[in-house]
Amino acid sequence: NYDGFRIFDISKPKAPKTVAQVLCPGSQNDISVSGDLLFLSTDSSRSDSSCNSTTQPATEKSSWEGIKVFDISDKQNPKYVAAVETACGSHTHTLVPERKNVYVYVSSYSPNAAYPDCQPPHDGISVIKVPRKAPEKAAVVGFPVLFPGEGPDGGGNPGGPTNPGVSKTTGCHDITVLPEEDLAAGACMGDGILFSIKNPEKPKVIDRVQDNVNFAFWHSATFNQKANKVVFTDELGGGGAATCTAEIGPNRGADGVYDIVGKGDKRKLVFRSYFKIPRHQGPTEVCVAHNGSLIPVEGKDIMVQAWYQGGVSVWDFTDSASPQEIAYFERGPVDTERLTTAGPWSAYYYNGYIYSNDIAKGFDVLKIDDKRTNPAKRVHLPELNVQTQPDYFD
Template structure:
């Protein structure tokens, strides 16, 4: 979002007419009028001007696609006229134009510098999913950023013939701003979406971006005879509702099937913030709701959507107005989205105008305010420039009290237009970070985690644009970085002439930023409490540490916030080479990016010597039997099973051992009474127990069983048998 760049003045050298065509309807196709205007006014970027990096070679046959029918490409017309058009610059060529800090790396580039109008420039950005939407003064561009290193232009919409064209995206809806009332001369040619906008029109146009590669304008007028119309609220209307749309800020309320827009007219005739409403399920149902008095013109509005504690700013004129609203209640109620309540209004000391932009810290405690004295076309960042004109201001959200300022640290020369322009804050728990686009001062990244002591931690500053004979006035173009925003791990820069440049910032705190499904940079959704407390590391070493021993470091890390991400020591073994105090370091990093390096002290406090006391054990296998087993009395003529036990005490020093019982006498396995033998065998013979190592004085129970049948003939007397108990080993 921002103020228009200085208009070009007719100069020497005529621009070749490009892509002149008209559809079958009575209204000339917008491409035709746009290109005719370019030819008639000698655009400051002629098709054959290759004096500086950034000239774009049009390649798309659908440059005006999506509305009004097929057109002949600029490239084809230029070739027919014998004009040589420069190739797009490479990423390497663009990167060479920047002086940058070591933590900033250009990773991708999508060129969009096409000389259609006297002021062909790229403006603001919005993001959704894998796409970036870049506003232009004659439409908008859709860029596939799924791979940030290879951004690819998938749609170039040039169906709107004027205005800076700020964009907002939400779901299938794209909103484009139109901020200048169409005059009588322009009424015959000024159009959007293939339809004349009409005398005095200013407001917004809505496009359906269900297919990002083929946006289609939505008819808000709902009168087929009028063609596709936008939502009008013009400074010329009686009664006046608004002053058109210089900037638009999304306030989504999906529970109410509504996309609200807090609109900035950036006109002293309208000292309020416009509230618009678009039905999400049917964008043709769009309406101007009301005015929210701000006591100043609203250039940009920024929203901090945080449930019942939501906030909105109106930045413009000589200061900033803060609103509060509750996004959880009926939007039509006092204090709801449609009726924000003014919390405070602040005139910035010593400043009379130029109020421009604002952004909240994600903890909701501070707001950053910026202004563009001179409308963005003045060289306000020179060494001798007024410090107020090249500073950001950090304020308390609840009171408006000033906390600190952030001056532009790199001086620009007298030919470079410069001011803090468009910026957003990074959604990370690692602190508060702001990414800003600053015209010819390029990109700044500000750490304002400590709001009283903010500091610039990264930058990318382009070389001054060279003088050109096709630019009016002093010959030096006003250009540079219109807007720069953080989105899902990368920094995206809309360069007024070059196109979209993608940057990578090496910073542990921003590297851990939240990933979002969409981003309208002037709409911040949800509070994030910063985690600025570093993790801790402590020793868990126990016992004495012996001289010359191998000991691994023992430690643990803890974090009170999001938890520990990594916990590593700088050694794998402690230094035990000498007696005395030692130390090593542990680096702990938490999930917010906070890092702590802790020195862990330990003491080598013991020494060791080896001795060989010992003794010998003679090979021993000892077996002692207890009381002999007795079955008692057998009862003749009755079936029965009788049990008898004894015990064996075992001592063995062998590697293995086995205790077994055997009957080696006559009638083996049967009890005998003289010459009489029990028919049923004695049970319990064989291996009783085994050992796989030594045992000492272990008492083993040995159990025998004897079955007697009722038909067994039993002889009076005692039955018995001498058995052999054996303790043996295979490994003495």
């Protein structure tokens, strides 16, 4: 959360316990873990890189934003070991783990000519290399430009007024990698991209798509297990609007299901369908397609996804042209009188349970019992970062 992070013991999923709570303010504080290393994103301008920092304008050169690294070998006493400043901070990040090093792809956006460390066009990502045995030596090793173009606006989607209602691309919001396939998908504001990570320090874009009719903000991406499909989510309304109403309709603020066709660096993204929860929400319920993950059922493409006050949805996109919801959990409106941000921000499947972060209620553990998803219970992983998708059936 924006104040820091918490560590839970989920060895008994029905009775999770807080093991540690670390105070380290700085939005969004997105987290990933690899072995004994925990990575924390800071996307707000701070006075310095410490956990005692205060807010400070991004117009000041001394301000800091970026990635913090913690040693969590002692779960009850995490140790802050490194900080790496990155251009425009770190809204989210994605790990590409190797035996000796962990590469961190840092996604950030919204540059401004008045910000010394966040200059436009900022059409790329920062790549950080973290030696496992010496994380204090973590450093930026590159800034690959994903949307090359001339001029101050770069080569990404120009957004409005050229494409009204579409975000201008000034970086990426989120990236998901499939290390076993040397493949990554980027949700980059006004663009969706597919790129090769054969050389993790120098990712290479191999295809790029736009949807200037129904997508407002490309938010996140999820591959299927066979790496022949990818789901992109649209964060219509920026996570602060009631976008699951009858008036908005089924195609805006939805997921976009794309097939991946071809081989190697000639692979292409081909649009097949939209998916949106089939239950209309009220005008006071902030509802948006948000963070989710695969449910590992061999031979099927099923994922669980958070929709804020739209709840938690489980849906099947095995037929990419006709995705269907098969289960959901929803609490109902938090407030029927005024527009309220609440509900599940994320919903991730891990070793038989769905773990969800409800903005208003806190940490949820959900159990799904369905013949279509029960085979996933046989899959057990020692570690999971949703943006670093594993080979579940290796």
